[in-house]
Amino acid sequence: MYVAVKGGEAAISNAHALLADRRRGDRNVPALRLDQIVEQLGLAVDRAMGEGSLYDKELAALALLQARGDLIEAIFLVRAYRTTLPRFGYSRPVDTGAMLIERRISATFKDLPGGQMLGPTFDYTHRLLDPNIVGDEVPQPVIRAAEPERAPRVTDMLGQQGLMEPDGDTDPEGEVGDLTREPLDFPLDRDLRLQALARGDEGFLLALGYSTQRGYGRSHPFVGEIRIGEVEVEFDVPELGFAVSLGRIRVTECQMVNQFKGSAKVPPQFTRGYGLVFGQAERKAMAMSLVDRALRARELGEDIVAPAQDEEFVISHSDNVQATGFVEHLKLPHYVDFQAELDLIRRMRAEHEAKEALE
């Protein structure tokens, strides 16, 4: 006997109850606390903050817990919360040159002022599963004896010798665009493009950056520098006449040093690709800087031949909240549209058969 599907509301409510149950899992297993997630799943928290465009570890941890660990779902939750917040203004540009550095490496110079510092990295770990980490016993880290020496940025050092192009020609007093406030209008300026990339999907940017290495828009990249650490966020208060500190945030910065370019007027020099992301997010920052450099093709007069150089293609598809929404919307009912299609195709088939019968 045929029974029409009904009772959507009850179905949804039941589904959500089931989701909550599954999210909690076995009640005999202690529930996760947010501080456990913040402390022990820190890189997931960082990614949720970065692509969620909101610096708040507790909220990101909550989003992760609620999303059962699904990162894009957590990012969606953070974004959806962020958009509800009032806006007070825009901070001053952060000074990454004054960063309290925890990790800093350069692939272009073996040694340099400030030194190379590996920091808390997966690099050089052997990816062998280690059952010994389950538990509370951990080795004490070696604590740095002295304050680290000043670490000037590699790109600045190259810049002083004229080997590196200047860092853009954006007016420091000019207004910076805000893609969360205005719809995008192609072609974009670099500020908007970098914003889009900073919140873009890590996997998508990784694949695009990778494609440039494999010849689809090659840019001869070198990691001039990657630095991870805390920077001060300052806010200009016109009433006070000076900037006040809002606190510190952890960021990852990647400066890619790319292919020299020269023309009749300008002598050859290295060009930049830039990545800056909330938290410890090295892969994302590196991918971002590769894609940033690729997207500067138009500005630098290079032929646009590869997907990573196609601004509209890249920026239109880099946002995973948008992407997941549209892809997953295909689950939603399309009965009406499909019905129209069905009708059309049936009519065309009927005409086809009629024609064949005549012949």
Next chain:
Amino acid sequence: MEGVIDGAFADPVMQSQSVFRALMDALANPGTMRKLPVPRAIGTSMIPELVSTLLTLSDHDTSIWLDEVLRSEPANVQFASFHTGAPMVAEPGRAAFAFVHSAEAMPPLDQFNPGTQDYPDRSTTIVLAVPSLSGGPALSLRGPGMKDEVHISPSGLPGDFVGQWEINRALFPRGVDLLLVADGHVMGLPRTTRIAEGQ
């Protein structure tokens, strides 16, 4: 039947590593004799040198071909199947590895697979047992892997070997590669080697 079951390497990991290094060194240095570790004889026409290379190179992913003499002895076929799981093919032209008991049982070189111009690696490697790696007619070799001319004198090569080899060489990058085995040693003749008769 005893040899069929337990005739393989006693320590497969280490022994196949040292056999492989002998084969690699042999092909990288054509005409030199390399010591080939062997398991104890299985008591059939498949001599230990053939067994060694078979066990080191073949598995489910490689098609192998045994010549008529080897194939006529069921214990050889059982041994190869049991220890390698390699699919046995009837035509030499479909084999990744061909194991040949003696020059008399050896088809002409052009019966084996020379690979394609796009994928010259999809070719047959032939392992040929000869009575001895010395004492035969003098041959001189030139090509990659050799600083100067190398002189060899394996005995029991097929008739008109030098002529057949010249045709094989001319196919480059296509072509077959040859490993000669005897007396606990192996000698490699990759497709790049130019062979002339005499000193």
Next chain:
Amino acid sequence: MTALPQYNFAYLDEQTKRMIRRAILKAIAIPGYQVPFSSREMPMPYGWGTGGVQVTASIIGPDDVLKVIDQGADDTTNAVSIRAFFAKVAQVQTTTHTAEASIIQTRHRIPEKPLTEGQVLVYQVPIPEPLRFLEPRETETRKMHALEEYGLMHVKLYEDIARHGRIATTYAYPVKVEGRYVMDPSPTPKFDNPKMHMSPALQLFGAGREHRIYAVPPYTEVVSLDFEDHPFEIQHFAEPCALCGATEVYLDEVILDDRGGHMFVCSDTDNCEERRQAGHVGSLGTGREAAE
């Protein structure tokens, strides 16, 4: 808890080793041709030497002595990491001395000390296809190799000359092997290209992420591509190594301050240390102690 994972000698399972060994034998028989192989996941990321590690793991035995260098140096982090990996999973003896090693795994350099017969140099290769930057599609480059159609490469090099007055490729400089295959030497500086020619050592190349293995047997012709009016040239340094005074070696630039101060030191740390121990001193070196 699940049982502790067990790993085979040299990490890889025997079936994987056999597959890689077969590819190596073909690579040796067809010098410069890239043999496809089914690269495995390794406990280190792609791009960090998984190809080289798979090749080394497939050839290494208990009697081998392994040296690992990255950028010429034994003490770079990735070199230390890979050396430690093999010391752990294959319990092999390791060394920093080029002459003592039977297998040398390298990223981006060939040791300054001439290699000898019986040594194997294993290169880590990121992009094995020399034509990749002219033609991104594998189907096309395969055809070009098959037909020995290398005109595009010469056009590219000649465009360099037209634009820059010289061939602007400084590393991963393409070579022709035994007069047939154009091959990528991995991103070694072109300074090292001549060392590949007629080397007494066997040279194996592993590209894990790109699933390719290729080889140059000992005493094989390796010629850097060039033109009659623009012959191939290697880099020359204006000053010798500041620590050991070596000339005719490849040097790293080290920045000393942010006011343009810098010095040049040997990229090959083993060669530099040996020279200092033998009493050679550069402008900033203090002989033996500096090597400690």
